[in-house]
Amino acid sequence: MMRRKSVTIRDVAQLAQVSISTVSQVLNGNNQYVGEAKRDRVLAAVQALQYRPNAIARSMVKRRTATVGIMITSVMGNLFIPIVECIQEVLHPLGYNIILASTPDVESEIQAIETLKAQQVDGFIFMSFRSSRSQYRSDHLLHLKEEEIPFVVINRPLEKDYDLNQIQFNEWETGYLATKHLINLGHTSIATIGGPLDHVPPWRSAMERQRGWLEALKEQDLEVVPEWICDGRYSYEGGYKAAQQLLKHWEKEQRRPTAIFVANEHMALGALRAFYYHGVRVPHDIALVTVGDPAYAAHMFPALTTFSHPLKEAGHIATHILLDQLHSSDTLSTSIQNIVLSYQMHIRESCGAIPEPIEFRSNA
Amino acid sequence: MMRRKSVTIRDVAQLAQVSISTVSQVLNGNNQYVGEAKRDRVLAAVQALQYRPNAIARSMVKRRTATVGIMITSVMGNLFIPIVECIQEVLHPLGYNIILASTPDVESEIQAIETLKAQQVDGFIFMSFRSSRSQYRSDHLLHLKEEEIPFVVINRPLEKDYDLNQIQFNEWETGYLATKHLINLGHTSIATIGGPLDHVPPWRSAMERQRGWLEALKEQDLEVVPEWICDGRYSYEGGYKAAQQLLKHWEKEQRRPTAIFVANEHMALGALRAFYYHGVRVPHDIALVTVGDPAYAAHMFPALTTFSHPLKEAGHIATHILLDQLHSSDTLSTSIQNIVLSYQMHIRESCGAIPEPIEFRSNA
DNA sequence: CTGTTAGCGCATTCAT
DNA sequence: ATGAATGCGCTAACAG
Numbered sequence: 218m219m220r221r222k223s224v225t226i227r228d229v230a231q232l233a234q235v236s237i238s239t240v241s242q243v244l245n246g247n248n249q250y251v252g253e254a255k256r257d258r259v260l261a262a263v264q265a266l267q268y269r270p271n272a273i274a275r276s277m278v279k280r281r282t283a284t285v286g287i288m289i290t291s292v293m294g295n296l297f298i299p300i301v302e303c304i305q306e307v308l309h310p311l312g313y314n315i316i317l318a319s320t321p322d323v324e325s326e327i328q329a330i331e332t333l334k335a336q337q338v339d340g341f342i343f344m345s346f347r348s349s350r351s352q353y354r355s356d357h358l359l360h361l362k363e364e365e366i367p368f369v370v371i372n373r374p375l376e377k378d379y380d381l382n383q384i385q386f387n388e389w390e391t392g393y394l395a396t397k398h399l400i401n402l403g404h405t406s407i408a409t410i411g412g413p414l415d416h417v418p419p420w421r422s423a424m425e426r427q428r429g430w431l432e433a434l435k436e437q438d439l440e441v442v443p444e445w446i447c448d449g450r451y452s453y454e455g456g457y458k459a460a461q462q463l464l465k466h467w468e469k470e471q472r473r474p475t476a477i478f479v480a481n482e483h484m485a486l487g488a489l490r491a492f493y494y495h496g497v498r499v500p501h502d503i504a505l506v507t508v509g510d511p512a513y514a515a516h517m518f519p520a521l522t523t524f525s526h527p528l529k530e531a532g533h534i535a536t537h538i539l540l541d542q543l544h545s546s547d548t549l550s551t552s553i554q555n556i557v558l559s560y561q562m563h564i565r566e567s568c569g570a571i572p573e574p575i576e577f578r579s580n581a
Numbered sequence: 582m583m584r585r586k587s588v589t590i591r592d593v594a595q596l597a598q599v600s601i602s603t604v605s606q607v608l609n610g611n612n613q614y615v616g617e618a619k620r621d622r623v624l625a626a627v628q629a630l631q632y633r634p635n636a637i638a639r640s641m642v643k644r645r646t647a648t649v650g651i652m653i654t655s656v657m658g659n660l661f662i663p664i665v666e667c668i669q670e671v672l673h674p675l676g677y678n679i680i681l682a683s684t685p686d687v688e689s690e691i692q693a694i695e696t697l698k699a700q701q702v703d704g705f706i707f708m709s710f711r712s713s714r715s716q717y718r719s720d721h722l723l724h725l726k727e728e729e730i731p732f733v734v735i736n737r738p739l740e741k742d743y744d745l746n747q748i749q750f751n752e753w754e755t756g757y758l759a760t761k762h763l764i765n766l767g768h769t770s771i772a773t774i775g776g777p778l779d780h781v782p783p784w785r786s787a788m789e790r791q792r793g794w795l796e797a798l799k800e801q802d803l804e805v806v807p808e809w810i811c812d813g814r815y816s817y818e819g820g821y822k823a824a825q826q827l828l829k830h831w832e833k834e835q836r837r838p839t840a841i842f843v844a845n846e847h848m849a850l851g852a853l854r855a856f857y858y859h860g861v862r863v864p865h866d867i868a869l870v871t872v873g874d875p876a877y878a879a880h881m882f883p884a885l886t887t888f889s890h891p892l893k894e895a896g897h898i899a900t901h902i903l904l905d906q907l908h909s910s911d912t913l914s915t916s917i918q919n920i921v922l923s924y925q926m927h928i929r930e931s932c933g934a935i936p937e938p939i940e941f942r943s944n945a
Numbered sequence: 946c947t948g949t950t951a952g953c954g955c956a957t958t959c960a961t
Numbered sequence: 962a963t964g965a966a967t968g969c970g971c972t973a974a975c976a977g
Contacts, residue, residue: 589970
C-alpha cells in the first residue's frame with residue numbers, strides 16, 4: 218500500500234533552514250528559547266508544507282497516545298450513544314481521541330482490551346453490560362487496575378463490590394419515585410411488571426426497581442397483591458404476556474389495580490398493546506409509569522410518563538474521573554469513586570397527570 | 582504519568598537467549614527460518630513475560646496502523662449503530678481497529694480527519710450526514726482522494742456527482758414500492774406526507790421518496806390531489822400538523838384518501854397521533870406505510886408497515902470496498918464503486934394487509 | 946538459520 | 962538561543 222510520502226519534521230527544518238529540534242520546540246509551545254525570526258520561518262514552513270506531526274511517532278516517544286478506549290455491548294441498546302457523545306464532547310477539545318470497541322461477549326472484551334493496550338491507549342471507559350451467566354467474570358478489570366491503567370465503569374453488574382471507579386444508576390429510587398408519583402395521584406391499587414428476578418447472575422436493576430415499588434407501597438400501608446406482581450422478562454413479549462395475565466386475573470376478581478409501574482419501556486409497549494386490545498384505556502382505566510425514555514415515548518399515545526437514564530451526567534462524570542487519573546502522576550493517589558446517579562422523571566399522559574391530549578402550540 | 586514499564590521485545594529476547602530479530606520473526610509468523618528449539622523458547626518467554634508487541638512501534642515502522650476511522654453525525658440517529666457493528670464484525674477478525682469520531686458539523690469533521698490522518702489511520706468510512714447549507718461542502722473528501730487515502734461514503738448527499746466510493750439507499754424505489762403496495766391492496770386514493778422539498782441543499786431522500794410515490798400513482802392513472810401532498814418536515818411535529826391539515830381538508834370536501842405514504846417514521850408517529858385524536862382509525866379508515874424501521878415500529882398499535890434501511894448490507898459492502906483498497910498496492914487501480922441498496926418492506930398492521938391484531942404464539 | 950544494524954518520526958537532553 | 966546526538970520499540974534488510 219503505497220502512501221504519499223508524508224512530510225516530516227525534517228522537511229520543515231530544511232525548508233526553514235533550522236534544525237529539527239527547533240521545529241519541535243516551536244510546535245510544542247516551548248517557544249521560550251526560540252528567536253522570533255526562526256520561529257516565524259518555522260511556522261511559515263509548516264504552513265507551506267502542510268505539515269502535521271505524526272501522532273504515532275509522537276506517541277512512541279511520549280509514551281502516551283491521548284486516546285481512550287470505549288467498550289460497549291449491543292445490549293446497551295441505544296443508551297450508549299448519548300454517553301459516547303458526551304465523552305467525545307469533553308475529550309475532543311483536550312486533544313483526546315476515542316477508540317470504540319463493540320464487545321458482544323466477555324471473551325471479545327478481553328481480546329479488545331489486549332488489543333487496545335497494545336495500541337497504548339491511555340485509559341478505558343466500560344459501558345459493556347454483561348448479563349449472561351458465563352460472562353459475569355470481571356477479573357480482567359481487576360487486572361487492569363493492578364496494571365494501573367486508568368478506567369471507569371458505567372452501569373455494569375459486578376460479581377462483588379470491587380473497588381473500582383464506577384457509575385451506576387439509582388434503580389431503587391426510580392421504582393420508588395415512580396410508585397410514589399402514582400400514589401400522589403391518588404392511586405392505592407398499584408401493580409407492577411418487573412424484569413427477571415430469577416436471572417443468574419442477579420439482575421440488579423430488576424430487583425431494585427421492584428424493591429422501590431414495594432417500599433413505596435409499604436410506606437403508605439397499601440396492599441401488596443401477589444397477583445399484581447408480574448414478571449415481564451424485560452421484553453416486549455414478556456410485558457404483553459404479563460399484562461394479559463393481569464387482565465385475566467382481574468376478570469375473575471372484582472378488584473383490580475388502577476395504576477401500574479412497568480420496569481422498562483419494552484415491557485410497557487407490550488403491556489399497552491395488551492391493554493389496548495382488551496379495551497382497557499391508559500391512563501383512564503389504568504395509569505402507567507415506566508423506566509427508559511426513548512424519543513418515541515413522548516410521541517406515542519398516550520405519551521409515556523417515564524424515568525430517563527442520566528446519560529449525559531454519566532458520560533461527563535466518567536470522563537472527568539478518567540481525566541483526573543490520566544493527569545495525576547500515579548493512579549493510586551486518586552481516590553476510587555463510586556457514583557450513583559438518579560433517573561429523571563418525565564410526566565406525560567400515561568400516568569394520568571396530564572388528562573388532556575397534548576396539542577402542539579400552533580393548534581392550541 | 583508513570584506507567585508500568587512495559588515489557589519489550591528485548592526482554593523477551595534476553596529471557597529466551599536469542600536475538601530480538603528472532604523474536605520478531607516468530608511473532609510475525611515468519612517461522613520458516615527459525616529452528617524449533619528457539620521458537621519454543623521464544624514462545625515460552627512471551628508467555629512468561631505476558632509480552633504484547635507495542636502496536637504503536639510496529640505501526641511506525643510498518644507505516645500502517647490497521648485502524649480505520651469512522652465518522653458519524655448524530656443526525657444519523659440510531660441508524661449508524663447496526664452499520665458500525667457490521668463494520669466491526671468484518672474488520673475485527675482481520676486485526677483491524679476502529680476509531681470513532683462524532684462530527685456534528687463539517688468543521689469538526691475536517692478537524693477529525695486531520696487528527697486521524699496524524700494518527701495514521703489506514704482509511705475512513707463516512708456516515709456523516711450533512712444537511713445544513715453551510716455544511717454541504719465536500720472538497721475535503723476530494724482532497725482525501727487526491728492523497729490516495731482509501732475511504733467510503735455511506736448515505737451522504739454530495740454537492741455534485743463526485744467520483745467517490747459511495748453507498749446510497751434507493752429512496753425513489755421505497756416511495757414507489759410503498760405506494761405500489763397500497764395500490765395492490767386496492768387503494769386508489771393515496772396521500773403522502775413527505776420531507777422538506779424546499780431544503781437547501783436539496784434533501785435527496787425527501788424528493789426521491791415523493792417522486793416514487795408520484796410515479797406509482799401515475800403509472801396506474803390514479804388521481805394526484807394537490808391537497809394530499811403534505812410537507813411534514815421529516816419531523817414528528819411536522820407529521821402531526823400535516824395530518825391535521827389533511828383531516829381539515831377532507832372535512833370540507835367529500836372525497837378523502839384511504840391510504841397514505843409517510844416518508845419517515847417520525848412523521849408517521851405524528852400523523853398517527855393526529856388521526857387517533859380525530860377518531861380516524863389506522864388502518865381501518867386510512868392505511869399507512871412509512872419508511873424507517875426502528876424496533877418500536879413492530880410494537881406499536883397498529884404495528885407499522887415500514888421499509889427498513891439496508892444497514893447491514895451497507896456496513897458489509899462499505900467495509901469490503903475499503904478492504905479492497907487497503908490491500909491493493911495502489912488505490913487508483915481499484916475501480917470506484919457507486920452502490921445503491923434497496924429498502925426492505927415489512928408488512929405489518931398499519932397498511933391493513935394484516936387485518937387482525939397480531940397475537941403472540943402462546944396466545945394463539 | 947540467526948544476529949547485527951539501520952531506520953520509522955519525533956521529543957529531549959546535552960553540548961555549544 | 963540553537964543544533965547534534967540519543968532513543969522510544971519494533972521490523973526488515975543484510976551479513977554471517
